[in-house]
Amino acid sequence: MLRAATVILRKDLRLRLRDRSVLLFAFVIPLALTFVFSQLFPTQEDFELTAGVVDLDGDDVAAGFTQGVVAALVDDGLVDATTFEDEAGARAAVEDGDIAAAWILPAGFSADVSAGDGGEIRVLVNPDRALSAEVARGIADGYRAELDRISLVVATSATAAQGALSGSQLEEIAELAVAQAPAVSTTELIAPDQQLDPTSYLAAGMAVFFLFFTVTFGITGFLEERQQGTLQRLLAAPIGIGTVHLGKAMGAFVLGIVSMTVLAIASATMLDASWGDPVGVAVLIVAGVISALGVMAFVGSFARTAEQAGNLQSIVALVFGLAGGVFFPIGAGTLGQLALVSPHGWFLRGLGDLVGSDSWTAVLPATAALVAFGVVFAVPGALRMRRETA
Amino acid sequence: MSDLLTCVGLERSFGDLKAVQGVSFSVAVGETYGLLGPNGAGKTTCISMIAGLLDPDAGEVTVAGQAMGPRASAAKNDVGLVPQELAIYPDLSARENLDFFARLYGLDTARRKRRVDEVLEVIGLTDRAGDRAGTYSGGMKRRLNIGIGMLHEPKLLILDEPTVGVDPQSRNAILESVETLATDGMGVLYTTHYMEEAERLCDRIGIIDQGTLVAEGTRRELVGMIGEQDVVRLKTVGDVQAAEAACAVVEGVSSTDVEEDTVVCLVDEAAPRLPALLAAVGATDADVSGVEVREPDIEDVFLHLTGKALRD
Incomplete structure (x- = not known):
């Protein structure tokens, strides 16, 4: 079975190499787009958020944000902050494009936080400056998360002491919690998917996006065999339909692996991208190809012709690619969670985990998710194909 | 002569359509048997069952003593199929097409090279062997289509309407090729709706209509029925x-x-x-x-x- 499948694989690869569109989809276009997009996005070193601050509260907790978090970011050269007296002024500045975002700390903010009633930092953003908007939201969310953590520490201490702690003691505990609180990490905010820099992110995004097109050549190849009559001839040979499927899957797998590997190496050497530890990258690439094969086999099983399959697969690849954030870095909030409905999102998350870790094993959660994607889609896809061919 | 192909009580339906109903016939070693009938008579369905592409609903196909079916690898090795539609890779050359199918049938290197050269000679494509098949004329493609079927030296060659849409000159060349195969001892099952081809090539003819074999025999025997x-x-x-x-x-x-x-x-x-x-x-x-x-x-x-x- 494997011998015959390899014969089919070799024939398919020979045909595909003569088909220039494969070379374009697998290598040329992803690299070109990575180069173009990388010129559009700022690097972490270039990034500076121009933001306004409106402190309508004026109390301690608000000051912790304006004089603590924001001041530190200004000192680091990551934020260019302007203070506004009221929200209208800040809103006008955002609308005029003078600043990319503004933080509004409403009156009673500190009191609300101290009373355990939450407290909200409102963020005005310029929709045309998506990255800055995302970072501004992230800074506000980060501060809110720290306040919640401190409140939890204080509340837990008070409960544990069963009323034995005085007000001054509780304040000391709160100060200790504040002292131990980590600063809001601007690195994470600017590059939300862990520490992947924009060029690496784009290179990986383009690679995994076009991977889903590259593997379709294997799936549509089966339908092409049927359309041009050669499937009948293959099945008249002493091989089973399973061998034909295996040969096609092997061809798609090899194309996918070669495409991803070449793109990883090319983007590293030509565009200074860094995908992380080679072992982790290799594991992630294999898992990514498996997921692409499974998803595209499932989608292809609904098509009667190669053209239909190509159209359906393109739509799915585009939707998954957009959801997975292959064209622009997306944050860790709602969009970040949405990205995980897509194998693309898991692939990029796996690379982010890898870069942020010392061990290649950091990719294992993403790898498991990608393989699960592949299996969950491939099994019904294979069953459908088998039924269609019978 | 011993029977190379035996079909007994073949039946196959597609939904409510009974495409083949109780067809039985046999082909002897070295015999050319013609399955003659109009379009839609059930010839191609019979061929599909004999080539192991379809399982019959009822009945049995035996090739060289081995039961035939979609998973019958040994029996499939004894059969060469020339489908009605062209079944070649237009982006591969004639030599590459032949080489691919030779590998698929498991021919070893020496035999593969010998057979590819021999078949190219037989089908008259030696001079164009390196050109992509997509650039060939219709007749050349038809000849390549036949060449692939005979490549692995099967005991039984099935030709399903091989001259449909072929110009008279190429048609004659195809018929001459089939006559040569028969003299080489290969059993040939030839389907056609051209009476002249059946009369010229076939030792015996089975007449099929609406999925049923209505008569069979030599030309003389069939004409004698009138x-x-x-x-x-x-x-x-x-x-x-x-x-x-x-x-x-x-x-x-x-x-x-x-x-x-x-x-x-x-x-x-x-x-x-x-x-x-x-x-x-x-x-x-x-x-x-x-x-x-x-x-x-x-x-x-x-x-x-x-x-x-x-x-x-």
Whole structure:
């Protein structure tokens, strides 16, 4: 079975190499787009958020944000902050494009936080400056998360002491919690998917996006065999339909692996991208190809012709690619969670985990998710194909 | 001669359509057997079951003593299939097409190279062996299609209407190739709806209509089924359908058909019946402009057995 499948694989690869569109989809276009997009996005070193601050509260907790978090970011050269007296002024500045975002700390903010009633930092953003908007939201969310953590520490201490702690003691505990609180990490905010820099992110995004097109050549190849009559001839040979499927899957797998590997190496050497530890990258690439094969086999099983399959697969690849954030870095909030409905999102998350870790094993959660994607889609896809061919 | 192919009680349906119903026949070693029938008669479905592409609903196919089916690798090795539609890779050359299928059939390196060269010679494509098949003429593609089928030296070669859409020159070359195969000892199963091809190539002919094998035998045996009948062809001017209807009720006429402007009648004895036939046509809105009387052929047998022409 494997011998015959390899014969089919070799024939398919020979045909595909003569088909220039494969070379374009697998290598040329992803690299070109990575180069173009990388010129559009700022690097972490270039990034500076121009933001306004409106402190309508004026109390301690608000000051912790304006004089603590924001001041530190200004000192680091990551934020260019302007203070506004009221929200209208800040809103006008955002609308005029003078600043990319503004933080509004409403009156009673500190009191609300101290009373355990939450407290909200409102963020005005310029929709045309998506990255800055995302970072501004992230800074506000980060501060809110720290306040919640401190409140939890204080509340837990008070409960544990069963009323034995005085007000001054509780304040000391709160100060200790504040002292131990980590600063809001601007690195994470600017590059939300862990520490992947924009060029690496784009290179990986383009690679995994076009991977889903590259593997379709294997799936549509089966339908092409049927359309041009050669499937009948293959099945008249002493091989089973399973061998034909295996040969096609092997061809798609090899194309996918070669495409991803070449793109990883090319983007590293030509565009200074860094995908992380080679072992982790290799594991992630294999898992990514498996997921692409499974998803595209499932989608292809609904098509009667190669053209239909190509159209359906393109739509799915585009939707998954957009959801997975292959064209622009997306944050860790709602969009970040949405990205995980897509194998693309898991692939990029796996690379982010890898870069942020010392061990290649950091990719294992993403790898498991990608393989699960592949299996969950491939099994019904294979069953459908088998039924269609019978 | 021992049987190379045996089909017993083959049946196959597609939904409510009974494509093949109880077809049984055999092909001996070195024999060319023609399966003759109009389009949609069930020939290709029979071929698909014999080549192991389809499982029959009932019945059995045996090739060289081995049961045939989609998973019967050993039996498939003994069969070469030339599908009705071209089944070649247009982006590969003739040599690459042949080499691919030779590998698929597991030919070792030496035998593969020898057979590829031999087949290229037989199908007359040695000079164009390195050119992509997509650049070939229709006849050259047809010859390559046949070459792939005979590449692994099967005991039984199945040719499913191999001359459909082929120019007369290429058609003749294909027929000569098939004649050569038969003399080399290969069993050939040849389906066609061209009576002349069946008469020229086949040792025996099976006539299939509506999924049923209605008769089989040598040409002489089949023509003998009509008895001492003659074929009378009346070329007409005017309402040819009315002329046919008039001829059909003349005493001694067993069947009639229309071929363009000609009424074809199977008649017990032509000479005494001719005046009545001419009178019958004369009584309609048609006139007879020409008369031909000849011995019956396979096409007439088909007409006699099914009441319709092969090309209907």
